Amino acid sequence: MSTLLAATTYDVAAVRADFPVLGREIGGKPLVYLDNASSAHKPRQVLDAERAFVEQHYSNVHRGVHTLSQEATDAYEASRERVARFLHAPDAHEVVFTKNATEAYNLVAYSFGNAAAGSRFALGPGDEVCVTEMEHHSNLVPWQMLCERTGATLRWIPLTDDGRLDLADLESLVNERTKLLAFVHVSNILGTENPVDVLVARARQVGALTLLDGAQSAPHQPVDVTALGVDFFVLTGHKMLAPSGVGVLWGRRELLDAMPPFMGGGSMIEVVRMTGSTYAPAPERFEAGTPVISQAVALAAACDYLDGVGLDRIAAHEHALTGRLLDGVRDLPGVSVIGPDTLEKRGAAVSFAIDGVHPHDVGQSLDELGIAVRVGHHCAAPVCRRYGVPATTRASSYLYNTEAEIDVLLEGIVTVQRFWGR
Amino acid sequence: MSTLLAATTYDVAAVRADFPVLGREIGGKPLVYLDNASSAHKPRQVLDAERAFVEQHYSNVHRGVHTLSQEATDAYEASRERVARFLHAPDAHEVVFTKNATEAYNLVAYSFGNAAAGSRFALGPGDEVCVTEMEHHSNLVPWQMLCERTGATLRWIPLTDDGRLDLADLESLVNERTKLLAFVHVSNILGTENPVDVLVARARQVGALTLLDGAQSAPHQPVDVTALGVDFFVLTGHKMLAPSGVGVLWGRRELLDAMPPFMGGGSMIEVVRMTGSTYAPAPERFEAGTPVISQAVALAAACDYLDGVGLDRIAAHEHALTGRLLDGVRDLPGVSVIGPDTLEKRGAAVSFAIDGVHPHDVGQSLDELGIAVRVGHHCAAPVCRRYGVPATTRASSYLYNTEAEIDVLLEGIVTVQRFWGR
Amino acid sequence: MYQEIILDHYKNPHHKGLREPYDVEVHHVNPTCGDEVTLRVKVVDGVVEDVSYDGQGCSISQASTSVMTDLVIGKAVDEAMSTGEAFLELMQSRGQLEPDEDVLEDGIAFAGVSRYPARVKCALLGWMAWKDATAQAVATTGEGSA
Amino acid sequence: MYQEIILDHYKNPHHKGLREPYDVEVHHVNPTCGDEVTLRVKVVDGVVEDVSYDGQGCSISQASTSVMTDLVIGKAVDEAMSTGEAFLELMQSRGQLEPDEDVLEDGIAFAGVSRYPARVKCALLGWMAWKDATAQAVATTGEGSA
Ligand SMILES: Cc1ncc(COP(=O)(O)O)c(C=O)c1O
Ligand SMILES: Cc1ncc(COP(=O)(O)O)c(C=O)c1O
Numbered sequence A, B: 001m002s003t004l005l006a007a008t009t010y011d012v013a014a015v016r017a018d019f020p021v022l023g024r025e026i027g028g029k030p031l032v033y034l035d036n037a038s039s040a041h042k043p044r045q046v047l048d049a050e051r052a053f054v055e056q057h058y059s060n061v062h063r064g065v066h067t068l069s070q071e072a073t074d075a076y077e078a079s080r081e082r083v084a085r086f087l088h089a090p091d092a093h094e095v096v097f098t099k100n101a102t103e104a105y106n107l108v109a110y111s112f113g114n115a116a117a118g119s120r121f122a123l124g125p126g127d128e129v130c131v132t133e134m135e136h137h138s139n140l141v142p143w144q145m146l147c148e149r150t151g152a153t154l155r156w157i158p159l160t161d162d163g164r165l166d167l168a169d170l171e172s173l174v175n176e177r178t179k180l181l182a183f184v185h186v187s188n189i190l191g192t193e194n195p196v197d198v199l200v201a202r203a204r205q206v207g208a209l210t211l212l213d214g215a216q217s218a219p220h221q222p223v224d225v226t227a228l229g230v231d232f233f234v235l236t237g238h239k240m241l242a243p244s245g246v247g248v249l250w251g252r253r254e255l256l257d258a259m260p261p262f263m264g265g266g267s268m269i270e271v272v273r274m275t276g277s278t279y280a281p282a283p284e285r286f287e288a289g290t291p292v293i294s295q296a297v298a299l300a301a302a303c304d305y306l307d308g309v310g311l312d313r314i315a316a317h318e319h320a321l322t323g324r325l326l327d328g329v330r331d332l333p334g335v336s337v338i339g340p341d342t343l344e345k346r347g348a349a350v351s352f353a354i355d356g357v358h359p360h361d362v363g364q365s366l367d368e369l370g371i372a373v374r375v376g377h378h379c380a381a382p383v384c385r386r387y388g389v390p391a392t393t394r395a396s397s398y399l400y401n402t403e404a405e406i407d408v409l410l411e412g413i414v415t416v417q418r419f420w421g422r
Numbered sequence C, D: 001m002y003q004e005i006i007l008d009h010y011k012n013p014h015h016k017g018l019r020e021p022y023d024v025e026v027h028h029v030n031p032t033c034g035d036e037v038t039l040r041v042k043v044v045d046g047v048v049e050d051v052s053y054d055g056q057g058c059s060i061s062q063a064s065t066s067v068m069t070d071l072v073i074g075k076a077v078d079e080a081m082s083t084g085e086a087f088l089e090l091m092q093s094r095g096q097l098e099p100d101e102d103v104l105e106d107g108i109a110f111a112g113v114s115r116y117p118a119r120v121k122c123a124l125l126g127w128m129a130w131k132d133a134t135a136q137a138v139a140t141t142g143e144g145s146a
Helices: A002-008 A012-017 A044-056 A067-086 A101-114 A141-150 A196-206 A253-258 A293-309 A311-330 A359-367 A381-386 A403-421 B002-008 B012-016 B044-056 B067-086 B101-114 B141-150 B167-173 B196-206 B253-258 B293-309 B311-330 B359-368 B381-386 B403-421 C004-011 C059-072 C077-091 C101-115 C117-141 D004-011 D059-072 D077-091 D101-115 D117-141
Strands: A095-098 A128-132 A153-157 A178-184 A209-213 A232-236 A247-251 A269-273 A276-279 A335-338 A349-354 A374-376 A392-396 B095-098 B128-132 B153-157 B178-184 B209-213 B232-236 B247-251 B269-273 B276-279 B335-338 B349-354 B374-376 B392-396 C024-030 C035-044 C047-056 D024-030 D035-044 D047-056
Touching: A044 A293, A044 B044, A067 A095, A067 A293, A067 D117, A095 A101, A101 A141, A101 A178, A101 A209, A101 A232, A101 A247, A128 A141, A141 A153, A141 B276, A178 A196, A196 A209, A247 A253, A269 B381, A276 B141, A293 A311, A311 A335, A311 A349, A311 A403, A349 A403, A359 A374, A359 A392, A359 A403, A359 C059, A359 C117, A381 B269, B044 B293, B067 B095, B067 B293, B067 C117, B095 B101, B101 B141, B101 B178, B101 B209, B101 B232, B101 B247, B128 B141, B141 B153, B153 B167, B167 B196, B178 B196, B196 B209, B247 B253, B293 B311, B311 B335, B311 B349, B311 B403, B349 B403, B359 B374, B359 B392, B359 B403, B359 D059, B359 D117, C004 C059, C004 C101, C024 C117, C035 C059, C035 C117, C047 C059, C047 C077, C047 C117, C059 C077, C059 C101, C059 C117, C077 C101, C077 C117, C101 C117, D004 D059, D004 D101, D024 D117, D035 D059, D035 D117, D047 D059, D047 D077, D047 D117, D059 D077, D059 D101, D059 D117, D077 D101, D077 D117, D101 D117
Parallel strands: A128 A153, A128 A178, A178 A209, A209 A232, B128 B153, B128 B178, B178 B209, B209 B232
Antiparallel strands: A095 A247, A232 A247, A269 A276, A335 A349, A349 A392, A374 A392, B095 B247, B232 B247, B269 B276, B335 B349, B349 B392, B374 B392, C024 C035, C035 C047, D024 D035, D035 D047
């Protein structure tokens, strides 16, 4: 029994010790950091790996024969392989490093926009791109812009009252005109985990490509891009223990090789003449200029850290914390969850509203208690509009949070209610 | 006299001590790092500043009311102000953080491409973009791609035999049809410093906008964007003591405010509805998604470091090293400089050819002596073609290089000649 | 940050509710949090005769709008505008400015807010709406002293 | 890295110079360094009868092309192709593979090059050109054993 326990849990205190900021006090209170869906902190191991690389092996990559250049290139390419393994991708050439998730969506959108008429990526009037009403702005605005540029039509899958995708009209929303279905794996505002299999099956029926926004799934659960069956998968480093400044577009090799380039510049070219240029194969084709070298090295170290703890254990830990939070909120009068209020198919981000208290005031009052939560539209303004709220308060836990911290939050909510209810 | 000397020089040994990698040995020989035009190393002070920020004040920016979020936002925006001061820009809102220089050119190119017909940025058949034959691929390919997309015509200012711009036909190359003149301040392959005043004056006569590629000037000499009189200025952090993953587009506020967005996503928006979105003012409009937060903080620390030593002193130091190298090479039979072989109006990058030895073999043989130089086309293939060489060997010094290192290189060249001349 | 003055104005806002007559009505939104205000202005003989408003938002935006109405109603447009400037300056001071109570009255309670950039926009929402509406009123009716 | 064998082939390349007769001629370029090779192949009865070439480039690309001609001329296309595979495998081994001298002969001198990714492309330039030309020759002339 205790062996079983040991195999499914980990030493959260030991993990916490790796994150210096968790020792901070905010206004005399211990920091309770529950803003992980916005960005996570970085363990010493990741920072040390990046620094060791920069201090002893740094150089530009890909273009040199000297020793440091070889070492830096090796480290950078090994990071690509590490990320491919993290995603269970069959081929490291399918991993493109970007600066964040947002660049990855724009890369695909502009590449599609740049495609010659008649190509499988080209879009025009009559073609459609489908998203969902719960997309992060980063997986929505690029498609709006693409449709504006090309004359294609943007459609979206609406939401049910309890924060799930309303699939009633899926067949008409994803149809023979649909070129791409781009949707979020786990919502950053509602916490909802979407049924990838159902959506991918429908997309395949009509020959649409699929792009899965994994910004909120890759940090929190094992991801196998082959098993998911999608064509593109996107993640962002800063939400999964890596520094800001690095993201990943994974795409099936056949697609990446066929897509026209996005940004032009050094490293993405083959032959450059003043009169015109030809382009390198993927992934180089999509990494114009000096890449995010040390950030990629740090991301690989973050993969090591996460796999070291075990993503299945992390998922189980967060599941327990989320359950405790949902149970606690359910017991509080005047507090309601926006999004699924059960544990089924949901991630660790929990949005809620406190009757009569504006989220800004909730966030600020919790901050005075040392509790860091996010307030606002969480870059998903259409979701707020859908549920008739100007903004939400969101608590999101990660591998280093504890049950005690959830309890501090729950007490904090009561304190806020008392203060503002006077 | 000694006061004067003290005011115009600095303690190179003390500077070197700040760069851990400079203590490395390569194959038993002390590292002589002369690949700075490709990328520079980073001093402890910059790495410490980044780490202190990440370990104690990190969070996502712009979207939160909690303390860490405020601290991170303050640090990020203070970095913007620091870079503005570094460039003598009148307004920090004119500083856009990108992931590298390459993203900055693409940002301008796509923004122009996205402009509505009739706007001052829109391009079409009959319009022209002018560059030079010595551009880095990153300031060439984006304009080729833009012209392909819009039907505009790309023109270029050719080169003289001694590595300067041939301005004989400037009046016809930059004409009333020219919308943009994009050119490099200091060439990364030839070392040439271009006459910004002449080019800007001509562009103004015809109402063309100007973009100056400062990737090789900002790290090495004081830059005053107002005095230069250009409309856009670009730099990249990794060549000026900051980590990879951060670059800067500076643009006149009036222009940035009027330009349509490039990438869509979080932070760059104002109101998002499923049916369409409006965009934030600059610089946010151009910083979609989670920005390069800790990299911007590190770049600000790099500005501190460079201004601490003094860019005029750094320029003087490099000038002396470049003179020593040019003099030394001039005395070596069978070695010729590609680019200006005098000190007048040139930077610290010196390309050369050794008769009968391929640059790859030069680079590899020098590496065996601990000397890191770059060999290849240096992302400026048209320059190699212009001078009839497949590639060049390039040595480029920076603030931490010494006269002794230049001498090691000169001896190394003789060793290479001896080895390959057998 | 949550001074009593702020809480009082939040609970019991002054001059709230839309009133007739008015010269100009504007609608301002803070896109980052969805706070919004609808505001009307009446200018007579260069004097801010009335400001009425309705809106929803956080304590800071609501209280600040309430304080604003106290400060501008009955003042000459010029004087009210410079009070607005003083408030703007305070909000941009990042906690570095000692506010002048003679000028800003209850507005001094917002000094602490200036240390929170994310909340500065909240505190300015009503002021920006008022400035916009008043400028329009002056322009369209030929009112004001300029 | 610069083994004597490599230097010898570089100074005195084997089978260099373009010759008649040939089935196919190809031109390959290494865009990162401008190295180029023009290469001709003659296949008779499924055997690589002749390979001739001209080109310019670094010692590695030139020596490797020279070694390649020694290894493939006179061999059955199939056998020559698998020698090519063995060389490719060696070059992608990052210094981790012990090369088989019986198969690769002078080619084993390039084992050290595999530790330098930037030079691997140089070592493969001639091989890639040969493979391309031979595949075309087999396809167009119906030659080859497959
Ligand atoms: C002159 C010049 N322009 C632009 C660039 C591109 O910079 P980055 O690769 O950081 O985008 C470089 C360096 O590679 C350069 O030397
Ligand atoms: C679901 C989701 N998608 C996309 C993003 C965008 O990530 P980034 O800002 O790193 O580009 C985020 C986070 O901000 C997110 O939560």
